[in-house]
Amino acid sequence: MRSQARLFFLLFGLIGLVKCDEDEFLYGKFPPGFKWGLSVASYQTEGAYQEDGKGVSIWDTFTHQTPSPILDESNGDIACLSYHKSEEDVQLLKNMGATTYRFSLSWARILPNGTVDNINAKGIEYYDKLINLLIKNGIEPVVTLYHWDLPQHLQDLTGGWPSEEMIPYFVQYAELAFSKFGDRVKTWTTFNEAWVVCLIGYGEGVFAPGIKEISETPYKCAHTILKAHAQTYRMFDEKFRPKFGGKLGIVIDSGWYIAADENDPKDVDAVERALQFKHGLFASPLVFGKYPDIVRKYVDEKSQNEGRSSSRLPTFDEEWSTFLSGGVVDFLGLNHYTTQMVSAKPTRGPPSWYTDQDLSTYQDDAWPKSASSWLRVVPSGFRHILNWIKNTYGNIEVLVTENGFSDTADADWNDDDRVNYFKQYTNNMLKAVTIDGCNVTGYLGWSLLDNFEWASGYTERFGVHWVNFSDPDRTRTPKKSAAFLKELFTNNGFAKVDKKDEF
Numbered sequence: 028m029r030s031q032a033r034l035f036f037l038l039f040g041l042i043g044l045v046k047c048d049e050d051e052f053l054y055g056k057f058p059p060g061f062k063w064g065l066s067v068a069s070y071q072t073e074g075a076y077q078e079d080g081k082g083v084s085i086w087d088t089f090t091h092q093t094p095s096p097i098l099d100e101s102n103g104d105i106a107c108l109s110y111h112k113s114e115e116d117v118q119l120l121k122n123m124g125a126t127t128y129r130f131s132l133s134w135a136r137i138l139p140n141g142t143v144d145n146i147n148a149k150g151i152e153y154y155d156k157l158i159n160l161l162i163k164n165g166i167e168p169v170v171t172l173y174h175w176d177l178p179q180h181l182q183d184l185t186g187g188w189p190s191e192e193m194i195p196y197f198v199q200y201a202e203l204a205f206s207k208f209g210d211r212v213k214t215w216t217t218f219n220e221a222w223v224v225c226l227i228g229y230g231e232g233v234f235a236p237g238i239k240e241i242s243e244t245p246y247k248c249a250h251t252i253l254k255a256h257a258q259t260y261r262m263f264d265e266k267f268r269p270k271f272g273g274k275l276g277i278v279i280d281s282g283w284y285i286a287a288d289e290n291d292p293k294d295v296d297a298v299e300r301a302l303q304f305k306h307g308l309f310a311s312p313l314v315f316g317k318y319p320d321i322v323r324k325y326v327d328e329k330s331q332n333e334g335r336s337s338s339r340l341p342t343f344d345e346e347w348s349t350f351l352s353g354g355v356v357d358f359l360g361l362n363h364y365t366t367q368m369v370s371a372k373p374t375r376g377p378p379s380w381y382t383d384q385d386l387s388t389y390q391d392d393a394w395p396k397s398a399s400s401w402l403r404v405v406p407s408g409f410r411h412i413l414n415w416i417k418n419t420y421g422n423i424e425v426l427v428t429e430n431g432f433s434d435t436a437d438a439d440w441n442d443d444d445r446v447n448y449f450k451q452y453t454n455n456m457l458k459a460v461t462i463d464g465c466n467v468t469g470y471l472g473w474s475l476l477d478n479f480e481w482a483s484g485y486t487e488r489f490g491v492h493w494v495n496f497s498d499p500d501r502t503r504t505p506k507k508s509a510a511f512l513k514e515l516f517t518n519n520g521f522a523k524v525d526k527k528d529e530f
């Protein structure tokens with residue numbers, strides 16, 4: 028009887044866990060050693076755009092055009108002045124109890140023209156100092172090689188990422204970075220959000236380098252980036268892993284998608300298609316050695332109907348397929364912010380990644396807004412995308428490399444909406460890890476600082492520190508969200524506390 032009763036309670040306990048529904052807050056801890064920290068990117072924070080021998084990047088060129096393509100006509104010339112504030116930024120991280128910091132290397136700061144025949148010692152020095160400071164303070168550096176600021180000279184020389192001529196330049200730059208910093212940097216990512224680079228930079232032209240070639244160019248761009256990543260992985264494996272150890276991944280951005288009508292199988296199919304076009308397009312070749320079947324089928328058929336002799340989506344030849352199918356990532360970085368509704372109603376427009384999918388997306392007006400038109404608050408989407416990644420790629424290791432919320436410049440430091448966003452999203456991550464068994468090893472919130480938000484300039488703020496962009500010294504002030512994350516980081520999860528202490 029006794030053991031039966033125990034079994035009975037155990038079963039009910041399990042059902043309780045499983046049933047823990049989407050709205051119910053979960054108290055609990057993340058696995059020991061879970062990594063916590065914040066993210067930034069070179070162009071958005073460093074400033075010092077022409078100091079100490081730095082070369083010109085495509086973002087310098089893009090933001091200096093007249094008329095300005097940036098909403099508030101600003102640029103990253105000064106940004107957060109982080110080039111001169113390593114000590115202060117590391118102190119801010121330390122104050123928050125962060126164990127990890129993700130930043131990117133400015134390629135043109137290290138290699139002014141992008142090529143290894145001209146190395147800027149001052150650039151190496153700056154990152155050496157930052158890395159050493161982090162390690163001294165018990166904070167692990169997570170380094171991104173490419174967060175969008177391509178040396179202008181390489182753009183001019185090759186035409187940029189749509190050209191496979193870019194591959195050796197990237198691999199040589201990566202090799203230099205590994206050789207200089209690999210003794211201390213153990214977590215590397217090659218590219219940040221190739222989707223944005225290829226669609227927004229080389230397709231719509233809204234981001235640098237401002238190229239508007241929507242039909243075919245973004246796929247070529249994706250193809251080059253995937254090959255550049257793969258060759259870098261092989262080089263890392265052969266020359267650096269044996270010596271330094273460490274892991275190499277890539278950062279892929281993906282929202283979650285919900286069927287407009289969950290009882291309509293067409294909409295349900297469209298959800299999987301949306302995920303494969305957004306996430307699978309980049310992850311699938313690196314994990315399985317080929318583009319997702321559904322993406323292959325749709326783009327091939329559309330291209331044929333357009334009377335083209337070949338598909339707009341390039342193909343990996345046999346040698347490449349074999350090479351890739353061994354798997355060329357150690358983990359997947361995930362940047363996740365928001366969710367979209369999906370219906371099987373095709374999007375109209377010229378042939379492109381958008382129309383190829385035969386679906387349309389929109390956001391529900393009931394979802395809470397942020398300062399960014401694309402970012403609505405849907406915390407459960409985070410748990411869903413983590414589960415989809417787990418199920419699609421065999422529970423591969425995931426490092427959350429970005430997640431965050433924007434408000435406007437005049438918002439005060441009591442950023443309750445951001446606190447609420449972080450609280451709900453990380454609680455869904457806790458459910459994904461502890462209930463669903465998703466292999467997430469760390470979380471890096473976006474961002475340590477308010478910063479230059481690309482085409483939106485300084486009109487949208489994602490920082491947990493408020494930066495005074497009117498002050499020549501770019502003073503930083505912690506917001507309430509910094510205190511919230513500190514508690515989360517320190518507790519490694521959510522401890523049940525008295526109501527009065529709770530955020």
Ligand SMILES: *[C@@H]1O[C@H](CO)[C@@H](O)[C@H](O)[C@H]1NC(C)=O
Nearest residue numbers: 082139140144145179180183
């Ligand atoms: C970099 O490239 C520019 C042309 O784009 C050239 O004028 C300059 O001399 C190059 N600098 C170096 C250091 O190679």
Ligand SMILES: *[C@@H]1O[C@H](CO)[C@@H](O)[C@H](O)[C@H]1NC(C)=O
Nearest residue numbers: 357358421422423424425466
């Ligand atoms: C998580 O990922 C790591 C690295 O790929 C792997 O070794 C480990 O087995 C995975 N854990 C689970 C529970 O699948």
Ligand SMILES: *[C@@H]1O[C@H](CO)[C@@H](O)[C@H](O)[C@H]1NC(C)=O
Nearest residue numbers: 494495496497498499500502
């Ligand atoms: C921002 O800096 C400017 C210039 O130093 C100063 O006048 C202003 O008071 C600062 N704003 C805040 C909110 O601290």
